[in-house]
Amino acid sequence: MLKDEMNVEKWKNVLRSNVWNGIMPVLKLSYRNLPPHLQRCFAYCGIFPEDWRIKPDELVYMWMAQGLLRPHEESINTRMEDIGRIYFDDLSSRSFFQMLEHHNGKYYVMHDMIHELAQSVSKEECFRIERNNVQRIPSTVRHLSINTDALLQLTSICDLKNLRTLVIFSYNHSIGSDVFKQLRSIRVLDLTRCKMEQLPKAAGELIHLRYLAFADTLKAVPPSFYRLYYLQVLDVSRSSLPILFPEGMDKLINLRVLDVPGAFTSQIARIGKLTSLQRLAVFRTSKKKGRKIVELQNMDELRGSLVITNLENVHSMQEAAEAKLNQKEYIKKLTLKWATLRRREVTMIKFSGASSRIRISKI
Structure with missing residues (x-):
């Protein structure tokens, strides 16, 4: 709570206060001493079920979708994802999140008392439907999660037009067109555990949507889906592919993930129109318009690893130069693949001119 506070008088004030009569008053004092931006981000975590395994990246993107991340003047050029991770690490260092290890890797949880605190400070805006506590949801609620097998008629218990978050944590629900039509303010929509095979046409009207995760049973989306121009995160990793029409994906110009x-x-x-995209695992070059190496030209936000395949379709050094790999300052590893060696030497000269920060793996 006071780990960064150097004012002795403030330490004495806390010592003299009457908060030491239980754990929860102390935790609430810790919350009140958080900077406002961290208070808002922590309160948002009130939507998660108890013992939920929190993935930092997913949470950061949810915060970002809600407009909870604010760059300081000294970090005006810092990526929103990096600002969000700073927020997360700050909360974790103050013990609001606890890191645990599993054979699948590390994950984060909130201690039971911290989880209770999150519910307490967010009760006006966050609401969780669990087990059989189905009831009329207050009109002040903006963030709703569902973790029950009970069948729900959301339109009859919630004023959906005010919701900014809807997350389904249970597997026994399907969201119908009547619900989508009322989600006028929704920014975060996580349907990964829903039972639905087709996204309703009304989904294309969710103009404020920033974060969308598809159900693992989803198999089709309507053409109206490609009107979600402000979408930043699209997670279809659990879905049955093919569910999208790749020909329309270039319209989602604000996609970051x-x-x-x-x-x-x-x-x-x-x-190449997706100039905000952060990661692209594989780019397969082609001779067809819209799939040539030039598509990489303005994708300067790409980072991590990139694999470029079928480079025999790149016909000259000039065409290879159009990819402008020297501008991809965030790519750390580049793998180049040819189906044949016929043009390998010609294009390799130019690709070797990529940024010195990139480690090129030649295959």
Whole structure:
């Protein structure tokens, strides 16, 4: 709570206060001493069920979708994802999140008392439907999660037009067209555990949507889906592919995260329009318009690893130069693949001119 506070008098004030009569008053004091931006981000966690395994990246993107991340003047050029991770690490260092290890890796949870605190401070805006506590949801609620097998008529218990978050944590629900028509303010929609095979046409009217995760049973989306121009995160990693029409994906120009198998991204025509995209596992070059190497030209936000395949379709050094790999300052590893060696030497000269920060793996 006071780990960064150097004012002795403030330490004495806390010592003299009457909060030491139980754990919860102390935790509430810790919350009140958080900076406002961290208070808002922590309160948002009130939507999660008890003992929920929190993935930092997913939570950061939810915060970002809700407009909870604010760059300081000294970090005006810092990525929103990096600002969000700073927020998360700050809350974790103050013990609001607890890191645990599993054989599958590390994850984070909130201690039972911290989870109770999150519910307490967010009760006006966050609501969780659990077990059989189905009731009329207050009109002040903006963030709703569902973790019950009870069948619900959401339109009759909630004023859906005010919701900014809807997350389904149970597997026995399907969201109908009547619900989508009323989600006028929704920004975060997580349907990964829903039972639905087709996204309703009304989904294309969710103009404020920033974060969308598809159900693992979803198999089709309507053409109106590609009107979600402000979508930043699209997670279809659990879905049954193919569910999208790759020919329309280039319209989602604000996408930062596209979590799909690499084979799917290679089918997206004019992917170069997605200039905010952060990661692209595989780019398969082609001779066809909209799939040539030039599509990489303005994708300067790509980071991590990138695999470029079928480079025999790149016909000259000039064409290879159009990819402008020297501008991809965030890519750390580049793998180049040829189906044949006929043009390998010609294009390799130019690709070797990529940024010195990139480690090139020649295959």
